[in-house]
Amino acid sequence: MTAPLLDVQDLTVEYRARRHRVAAVSGVSLAIAPGETLGVVGESGSGKTTLGRAILGLAPVSGGQISYDGRDITRLRGRARRSLAADIQVVFQDPYSSLNPAMTVSATLAESLRARGALPGREAARRIRDALEQVALPAAAAGRYPAAFSGGQRQRLAIARALMPGPRLVICDEAVTALDVSVQAQILNLLRDLQQRLLLCYLFIGHDLDVVRFMAHRVLVLYRGQVMEHGPASVVARRPRHPYTQALLAAAPGSGARPARPAAPADSLTDQPGCPFAARCPAVTGICRVSRPPLVSASDGGEVACHRYPELALCRRNS
Amino acid sequence: MTALLRRPAGAAALIVLLLIILACAAAPWLAPYHPDTANLNDALAGPGAAHWLGTDELGRDILSRLLYGGRPALLSSLLVVAVTLGIGVPAGLLAGFLGGWADRLTMQLVDVGLALPAMVIVLVVLSVFGGKLTIALIALGILLVPPLVRIVRSAALAVRSELYVDAARVSGVPPARIVFRHVLPRLRGTILVQASIVAALSLLFTTGLAYLGFGATPPNPSWGSMTAEASQTLAQSPWLLVASGGIIGLTVLCLGLFADTVRDLTVARWTGEQSSVRIFAPPRAKIRTPADEAPAGALLSVRGLTVTIQQNARAVPVVQDVSLDIRAGETVGLVGESGSGKTSVARSVIGLLRGGARIEAGRIVFDGVDVTGLTGAAARRLRGGQIAFIAQEPMAALDPTCRIGPLLAQAVRCHQQVSAREARQQVLDLLRQAQLPDPERVARCYPHQLSGGMAQRVAVARALAGRPRLLIADEPTAALDVTVQAEIIALLRGLQEQTGLAILVVSHDWGVVAELCHRAVVMYAGQVVEEAPVTELIGAPNHGRAAHPYTRLLLAANPAQAPDGATELPVIPGTIPAPGEWPAACHFSPRCPQAATSCTVGPVPLHDIAAARRSRCVLSAGAAEPVGQP
Numbered sequence: 001m002t003a004p005l006l007d008v009q010d011l012t013v014e015y016r017a018r019r020h021r022v023a024a025v026s027g028v029s030l031a032i033a034p035g036e037t038l039g040v041v042g043e044s045g046s047g048k049t050t051l052g053r054a055i056l057g058l059a060p061v062s063g064g065q066i067s068y069d070g071r072d073i074t075r076l077r078g079r080a081r082r083s084l085a086a087d088i089q090v091v092f093q094d095p096y097s098s099l100n101p102a103m104t105v106s107a108t109l110a111e112s113l114r115a116r117g118a119l120p121g122r123e124a125a126r127r128i129r130d131a132l133e134q135v136a137l138p139a140a141a142a143g144r145y146p147a148a149f150s151g152g153q154r155q156r157l158a159i160a161r162a163l164m165p166g167p168r169l170v171i172c173d174e175a176v177t178a179l180d181v182s183v184q185a186q187i188l189n190l191l192r193d194l195q196q197r198l199l200l201c202y203l204f205i206g207h208d209l210d211v212v213r214f215m216a217h218r219v220l221v222l223y224r225g226q227v228m229e230h231g232p233a234s235v236v237a238r239r240p241r242h243p244y245t246q247a248l249l250a251a252a253p254g255s256g257a258r259p260a261r262p263a264a265p266a267d268s269l270t271d272q273p274g275c276p277f278a279a280r281c282p283a284v285t286g287i288c289r290v291s292r293p294p295l296v297s298a299s300d301g302g303e304v305a306c307h308r309y310p311e312l313a314l315c316r317r318n319s
Numbered sequence: 320m321t322a323l324l325r326r327p328a329g330a331a332a333l334i335v336l337l338l339i340i341l342a343c344a345a346a347p348w349l350a351p352y353h354p355d356t357a358n359l360n361d362a363l364a365g366p367g368a369a370h371w372l373g374t375d376e377l378g379r380d381i382l383s384r385l386l387y388g389g390r391p392a393l394l395s396s397l398l399v400v401a402v403t404l405g406i407g408v409p410a411g412l413l414a415g416f417l418g419g420w421a422d423r424l425t426m427q428l429v430d431v432g433l434a435l436p437a438m439v440i441v442l443v444v445l446s447v448f449g450g451k452l453t454i455a456l457i458a459l460g461i462l463l464v465p466p467l468v469r470i471v472r473s474a475a476l477a478v479r480s481e482l483y484v485d486a487a488r489v490s491g492v493p494p495a496r497i498v499f500r501h502v503l504p505r506l507r508g509t510i511l512v513q514a515s516i517v518a519a520l521s522l523l524f525t526t527g528l529a530y531l532g533f534g535a536t537p538p539n540p541s542w543g544s545m546t547a548e549a550s551q552t553l554a555q556s557p558w559l560l561v562a563s564g565g566i567i568g569l570t571v572l573c574l575g576l577f578a579d580t581v582r583d584l585t586v587a588r589w590t591g592e593q594s595s596v597r598i599f600a601p602p603r604a605k606i607r608t609p610a611d612e613a614p615a616g617a618l619l620s621v622r623g624l625t626v627t628i629q630q631n632a633r634a635v636p637v638v639q640d641v642s643l644d645i646r647a648g649e650t651v652g653l654v655g656e657s658g659s660g661k662t663s664v665a666r667s668v669i670g671l672l673r674g675g676a677r678i679e680a681g682r683i684v685f686d687g688v689d690v691t692g693l694t695g696a697a698a699r700r701l702r703g704g705q706i707a708f709i710a711q712e713p714m715a716a717l718d719p720t721c722r723i724g725p726l727l728a729q730a731v732r733c734h735q736q737v738s739a740r741e742a743r744q745q746v747l748d749l750l751r752q753a754q755l756p757d758p759e760r761v762a763r764c765y766p767h768q769l770s771g772g773m774a775q776r777v778a779v780a781r782a783l784a785g786r787p788r789l790l791i792a793d794e795p796t797a798a799l800d801v802t803v804q805a806e807i808i809a810l811l812r813g814l815q816e817q818t819g820l821a822i823l824v825v826s827h828d829w830g831v832v833a834e835l836c837h838r839a840v841v842m843y844a845g846q847v848v849e850e851a852p853v854t855e856l857i858g859a860p861n862h863g864r865a866a867h868p869y870t871r872l873l874l875a876a877n878p879a880q881a882p883d884g885a886t887e888l889p890v891i892p893g894t895i896p897a898p899g900e901w902p903a904a905c906h907f908s909p910r911c912p913q914a915a916t917s918c919t920v921g922p923v924p925l926h927d928i929a930a931a932r933r934s935r936c937v938l939s940a941g942a943a944e945p946v947g948q949p
Contacts, residue, residue, distance in 0.1 A: 043800035043801065043802065043803075044771070044800055053485075056485075056488075056489050057488075057489075058485055058488060058489070081491075082491035082492075082493065083491065084491070085489060085490050085491030086491070088489070089489060089490075090485075090486060090489045092482045092485070092486065093482075094482055097481050097482040097483065098481075098482035098483050098485075098486055099483055099486075100481075100483040100487075100500075100501050100504075100505075101505075102504040102505055102585075103500070103501075103504075108483075111487065111490060111492060111500065112486075112487075112490035114490065114491060114492060150894060151657070152894065153894075158486075161486065161490070164490075165490070165491075180656035180657055180827055181656065181827060181828075181829070181873060181876050181877055182656060182872070182873060182876045182890065182891045182895075183656070183894075184876070184878075185876035185877075185878070185888040185889070185890045185891075186890045188878065188888055189887050189888055189890060192886055192887065207800065207801065208801075208878070209801075210877070210878040210879040210881075211878045213878070213881075213883070214878040214881045214885065214888065233883075234883040234884070238883070247802060248801055248802065250805075251801045251802040251804065251805035252801055252805075252830060252879075253796075253801075253804065253805065253808060253828065253830030253831050253833060253834040253835075
């Protein structure tokens with residue numbers, strides 16, 4: 001495997017909630033190779049968005065290390081951080097809040113060019129036209145305000161903005177969640193196509209296992225800030241090893257299978273010593289409640305954090 | 320500017336303001352008399368040919384004095400506004416944008432500032448500085464800073480959390496530039512309104528000061544001192560006070576009107592046309608009713624429903640000729656993308672159409688009774704009673720200031736004459752029916768103490784309070800996590816089995832429709848394009864059983880259908896046309912890969928293609944077997 005473009009080691013992000021500290025992301029490690037897409041799947045409160053924001057420098061890192069292209073960027077601030085803007089970009093979930101309604105499209109796009117330094121007006125105009133063409137929007141869009149565009153078109157604009165400085169890594173935070181199915185398919189195809197042409201690297205964050213399976217080469221499953229399992233997209237999405245991922249897959253509507261639901265989870269985010277999924281897990285045993293399972297490598301690729309993984313894998317093979 | 324002219328109040332205010340300012344500036348040339356020329360023979364004259372606005376007790380011409388007196392009044396307002404905005408806007412921006420200690424320090428200073436008595440301090444300043452009005456006005460400007468800081472800060476806080484500010488940070492935009500490019504322009508309207516308030520306040524304040532003897536030195540005129548003088552001759556000549564007070568009142572009114580209009584216009588430019596189009600209450604019209612009757616056995620029957628909105632004084636349809644039936648114990652899914660009109664259909668049934676939309680034609684029959692366009696008490700009895708509604712955002716649908724118990728008890732007592740105690744008991748039963756663990760505890764909770772899934776269960780419990788026979792669920796699980804979504808679906812299915820409830824689910828999610836519904840009604844651009852039992856649309860190999868190309872393409876666009884290693888999803892080219900831009904012929908024909916010339920000839924009727932199946936496609940017309948891919 002080539003040297004990873006993004007390498008995250010043991011990342012922890014904590015927020016202060018009244019007296020105690022709450023870990024939104026706890027000990028997460030991941031790596032993305034050039035041209036690769038890593039999918040991150042989780043439900044609300046899993047820390048997937050915080051993970052993306054920490055890599056973008058928008059969330060405070062309390063522990064661990066983030067390296068980009070071999071360089072430690074964990075705590076970069078000010079000018080040094082801003083110079084990274086040319087390399088790491090983002091497409092947010094909400095196409096309505098992610099574009100400034102008071103700025104024309106060309107002003108928004110021109111602004112994201114700043115990271116590459118000042119450009120003469122004519123050159124900037126050409127780059128804006130090219131970027132709009134890349135996302136299949138007419139050049140006339142440049143002079144209009146975001147309000148004139150539909151949700152799907154706005155998401156194209158957000159992608160154009162992210163591409164302006166020529167980044168190598170784009171973080172897509174629920175980039176298609178707010179869109180209708182047919183528009184979602186168009187945007188997903190666009191993202192795949194751009195990746196091919198521009199050799200982009202994606203960290204693709206989502207809650208829909210099917211969308212992430214289509215987009216990602218490898219998938220990482222988060223629950224309450226911790227990695228439950230990761231591995232090749234087809235393995236994680238089709239034959240998940242971790243009971244939590246299995247529950248996610250079973251719950252997806254239209255899947256047919258409908259196992260008995262565990263009771264609603266106790267809504268306390270205080271750190272418990274054991275596995276974060278223990279309270280809802282159908283395969284829970286004594287040890288799950290007292291010690292946090294380590295990530296161990298799995299036979300069909302990737303790693304799984306489950307005390308009972310060896311037995312469960314054996315059961316599955318025999319059945 | 321042209322937009323401003325289309326708003327009569329704002330345009331008139333601007334013109335009056337400009338006239339006042341220009342007239343005051345040009346006073347030496349415009350004024351018919353010198354402001355100090357006294358003529359005791361003509362004292363306290365009313366308005367007339369010689370003196371348009373009459374004279375004061377020394378016989379001086381009021382019009383001339385108003386023109387000259389406007390200068391000190393307007394200039395002092397300008398000074399106060401400049402001082403207040405010059406300090407208040409940067410302070411508020413920094414506090415709101417930086418947060419942390421800068422915010423805490425600023426807000427503590429603001430709290431102190433708000434406690435100071437402005438008038439007393441200005442008077443102290445005046446006495447210390449020997450009656451120098453300029454210094455007193457600067458002091459006044461500073462005293463008006465704290466409320467402005469609070470308003471600017473809270474507006475800046477709201478903008479700071481917008482995603483586009485994060486996007487600018489990621490783009491390497493320095494903080495100072497973010498404040499100027501992204502935060503400040505969004506606050507323009509707020510600041511403008513505040514400036515007009517400060518200007519008005521200072522105008523009134525200087526009048527007050529003049530009344531107390533601080534102001535333009537006599538005989539120099541100012542609006543304030545003229546009002547003070549007029550009040551002394553109030554008994555002999557009330558007109559004087561009308562003239563001097565009137566000009567102050569007029570200026571203050573115009574300032575407010577103008578600022579409000581400009582604020583509205585800046586917002587309208589960012590949010591598109593909608594906010595500048597006024598929504599009129601639609602006139603009640605005779606609703607055309609189609610002839611065909613509802614089939615026997617249908618609990619709800621919608622026939623030929625057409626809903627229109629007003630756009631540029633034209634009625635534009637958002638729903639066109641929609642018919643559907645729901646039997647007791649049946650779940651029907653109304654499937655479509657945004658802009659298909661599915662929500663308008665659902666809202667028509669409960670009589671809660673929004674945004675000036677109205678039923679133009681059609682008939683809604685519930686349990687044999689025509690309920691089309693029902694209003695008033697009859698509509699309220701039906702809504703929440705026989706027909707219940709649950710919304711997409713469970714949290715937004717619950718009043719945050721009300722505990723769950725009383726909230727549900729209110730719903731129970733709306734529909735049944737029961738004692739408070741009996742209502743409480745019923746609330747616990749409802750919560751139990753919605754399978755909430757520990758109903759007693761939930762009844763004591765406020766909505767924010769519940770998770771999203773629990774809140775949706777509470778919404779279901781509330782919907783059940785009126786013992787409904789039809790439940791309309793608008794995207795009931797779209798805001799929920801997948802595992803919670805599965806729980807809500809299971810709950811709705813269980814309730815239906817127990818009570819024989821009919822359910823209309825509005826959704827864009829095929830997965831939800833597959834899990835929950837017996838029949839699917841697919842909408843595109845305001846029309847029903849296909850209706851079929853869910854098992855015949857979903858689950859069949861390659862969705863070949865869908866008769867309409869739109870349904871087939873929509874099903875195929877779902878990434879769940881993509882095989883592993885697929886690099887491209889099948890897409891529908893183009894976008895759904897906006898209401899008013901629908902083709903006269905097949906609405907889908909411009910995007911349809913199978914479109915033939917026969918598709919663009921004229922409107923395509925919805926026709927039966929098999930038992931319980933209908934399609935609005937010319938290609939499936941006349942064919943008993945649905946046309947599809949093998």
